[in-house]
Amino acid sequence: ATGAGAIAVQIDGDNNRVVIGDQELTLERLHSRRATPENVNELLRTDVRATTLVGREDALADLDAWRRGPARIAVRCLIGRAGAGKTRIAIEACERAEAAAWVGAFIVTGELERFHDHANLLNWRLPQDVLLVVDNAATSAAVLKRWFTLIAPRRKDPEGGKLRILLLERHAHAEEGWWADLNRVQSLTSAGSADLIGGEVPVELAPIRSLEERHALLAETMRLAARLSDGDAAQSAPPPVGADKAFDARLGSDAIETEPLYLMMAGVHAVTTGAPAALALGRVELAKTMAGIERARAQAFATARGVPDEGAPFTRLLACITLQGGVPLSEVVGLAQEELAAMPAASDYSPERAAEHLLDYLPERETRLEPVRPDLIGEALLVPLVEGGRKRSREEQHAIVLRAHGRDPIGTVETLIRCARDLAGGAAD
Numbered sequence: 001a002t003g004a005g006a007i008a009v010q011i012d013g014d015n016n017r018v019v020i021g022d023q024e025l026t027l028e029r030l031h032s033r034r035a036t037p038e039n040v041n042e043l044l045r046t047d048v049r050a051t052t053l054v055g056r057e058d059a060l061a062d063l064d065a066w067r068r069g070p071a072r073i074a075v076r077c078l079i080g081r082a083g084a085g086k087t088r089i090a091i092e093a094c095e096r097a098e099a100a101a102w103v104g105a106f107i108v109t110g111e112l113e114r115f116h117d118h119a120n121l122l123n124w125r126l127p128q129d130v131l132l133v134v135d136n137a138a139t140s141a142a143v144l145k146r147w148f149t150l151i152a153p154r155r156k157d158p159e160g161g162k163l164r165i166l167l168l169e170r171h172a173h174a175e176e177g178w179w180a181d182l183n184r185v186q187s188l189t190s191a192g193s194a195d196l197i198g199g200e201v202p203v204e205l206a207p208i209r210s211l212e213e214r215h216a217l218l219a220e221t222m223r224l225a226a227r228l229s230d231g232d233a234a235q236s237a238p239p240p241v242g243a244d245k246a247f248d249a250r251l252g253s254d255a256i257e258t259e260p261l262y263l264m265m266a267g268v269h270a271v272t273t274g275a276p277a278a279l280a281l282g283r284v285e286l287a288k289t290m291a292g293i294e295r296a297r298a299q300a301f302a303t304a305r306g307v308p309d310e311g312a313p314f315t316r317l318l319a320c321i322t323l324q325g326g327v328p329l330s331e332v333v334g335l336a337q338e339e340l341a342a343m344p345a346a347s348d349y350s351p352e353r354a355a356e357h358l359l360d361y362l363p364e365r366e367t368r369l370e371p372v373r374p375d376l377i378g379e380a381l382l383v384p385l386v387e388g389g390r391k392r393s394r395e396e397q398h399a400i401v402l403r404a405h406g407r408d409p410i411g412t413v414e415t416l417i418r419c420a421r422d423l424a425g426g427a428a429d
Contacts, residue, residue, distance in 0.1 A: 025115050027105035027132070028366065030087075031095035040268050041294050043224055044261065045373055046087045051220050051264065055208035056089055062203075063093045067102070067131055067164050073155040075148070075197050077137070077167040077179060080205035082376045082422055083261025083283075086168045089205070090133045093166065097131040104131040108366045112143045126161035137167035139414055141178035148182065148193030155196060170421070172202040207258035214251050214263055215241050218275065221267025229271055238275035247276050257283045261374055265290050284380070284423055291380035294372060301361055313346035314357055319385035321362065322371035322378040324404040325411030329367055332358055338403060371415075379419045 030047050037043040037050045066076055080086050094104030112134070134140055144167075151163075172179035179202060185194045208214050218238050226236035239247050250256065256279060257263075265286040270278035281289070298318055302311030320339050321327050327335055336358070337351035363370045372378035386400050405412040 026108055026111050026366070027103070028108050029094070029098075029105050030091045031098070031104070037224065037228065039297060040225060040228055040290070041297070041372070041377070043221070043228060043268065044264055044290065044377065046085075047091065049088070049091065050224060051217060053088060053092055054217050054260075055210060055213040056085065056092070059089055059205065060092055060096065063089070063166070064096060067093070067097060067100075067162075071155065071162070071198075072157055072160070073151060073163045073165075073196060075165045075167065075200055077169065077172050077200070077202040078205060079169055079172050079202045081170060081259060082418070083259040083374060084205045084207075085260045086205055087135060088260070090135070090166055090168055094131060094133060097129075097164075102129040102131055104133075106133045106135060112140050112147065126163055129162040129164075131164045131166065133166045133168065135168045136414065137169045138172075138178040139410060141182055145182050145193045148196045152192055152196040169202075170418075174201065207254075208260065208263070209254075209258070211248060211252035212241060214258070217260060217263045218251070218267045218270070221264045222270050222275070225268040225271045234272055235274055236271060238270065244276070247279075250276065250279050259283075261376060262286065265377075268293075283376075284425065287376045287380040287422075290377045291384075294377060294381055295385075298361065302357065305357055307357070308348055309345045313340060313343055313349050314354065314361075316343065316385055317354055317358060318362070318372060319382040320400065320404055321358065321369060322382045323386065323401065323412055323415050324371075324408035325415050326365070326368045326371045327408070329359075329364065329369055331407070332369055335407060338407075339400075342399065342403075375418060376422055379415070379422055382415075383419060383423060 033047045034049045035042070037045075037048055042048050043050050063076070066074065078086050078089070090106070094106070097104030134144065137144065154160075169178070171177070174180055174183070183194050183197050185192065208217070215238065222238060223236055238251075241248060262283050265283075266275070266278040266281070269281065269286060269289055278286070295315060298315050299311040302314035307314045317336055317339055320335065332355040333351050336354040340346045340349060340351055340354060358369060362372070372381050386397055388397065401412065401416070
């Protein structure tokens with residue numbers, strides 16, 4: 001076999017079948033998941049899309065213009081802090097792409113690597129236009145670079161559909177790190193990943209600046225959270241715009257956090273404290289409050305099913321799954337077995353039973369059991385559960401982390417880095 005992208009196949013034995021040229025890339029249409037939230041955690045989840053998107057028309061219009069551009073293949077990177085709304089905007093962009101007869105979808109965990117290993121990307125042709133979203137792109141930077149290098153020569157092809165690749169990440173720097181490596185010129189004689197990026201610079205998601213838009217999101221979240229509070233809500237709406245000058249000044253100030261997740265967490269908290277008191281709290285304080293609500297819900301779920309020690313083994317398993325960023329469905333029982341063996345008080349709680357409870361509690365995504373999300377709340381939940389209070393030694397804490405690392409090194413390290421960024425507040429310990 002000669003020539004670029006040529007393939008040679010040798011078959012030994014009978015009844016074999018080889019298919020070349022129609023490898024499928026498995027994608028996730030997150031925009032098809034809109035649902036009515038059944039609890040506060042679901043209200044805050046991006047993929048549920050319980051609240052109306054506000055303050056993002058300019059960002060969506062910019063993505064629409066980029067998608068419609070003349071280039072055969074184009075890459076864009078959208079960055080922003082946890083809760084800034086990157087994933088929500090990408091979901092909306094996929095929905096808008098599909099309305100324009102494109103395929104718009106997220107790529108599932110590990111699928112980039114699998115497809116790269118099995119598909120002949122040199123001769124890959126798209127039958128239609130595709131918008132592909134890669135969340136937490138830094139984790140996939142190595143395989144993305146290989147992908148981009150292989151498909152860069154196709155960027156001027158006159159045939160086939162257009163390909164748009166939208167990368168989502170918290171940070172991306174031109175001089176160092178994953179984006180700089182992806183955009184580094186490797187050869188002056190052949191096209192590479194830098195040629196595919198073509199001078200594109202990461203786009204930082206702007207905050208929601210309008211007082212009216214901030215108020216609308218806060219009010220809608222309070223209304224929905226009040227419905228989910230089983231009659232415990234003291235308030236279901238913030239003061240109207242113009243009714244409380246001090247509140248308007250606080251809500252409209254750039255001194256407060258302006259990410260959608262912050263405003264939504266404040267909205268949930270406000271149904272019991274009032275909106276002014278909720279906005280007096282910082283982002284991490286609100287995340288810890290939301291994590292406390294989720295922990296109480298998990299404990300109630302577990303104790304109702306007879307889990308010993310007030311549901312503690314179950315909540316610890318939730319923390320372990322969240323620590324490693326989720327777990328393949330095929331490995332849930334093994335994870336439960338390993339962790340429960342380290343908990344003497346859980347001797348009456350079988351791994352099989354624990355796995356059933358976890359599958360009933362956590363959402364599934366393709367072949368994986370998801371962690372507690374949003375990420376910020378999952379982080380605020382797992383840290384105290386791993387720390388375990390004064391009775392748990394440093395050695396025991398480290399053992400929990402190391403077991404998670406043994407099961408999923410990349411997922412665990414990524415979560416630890418996010419915890420440090422989001423929760424440490426500059427404290428070295």
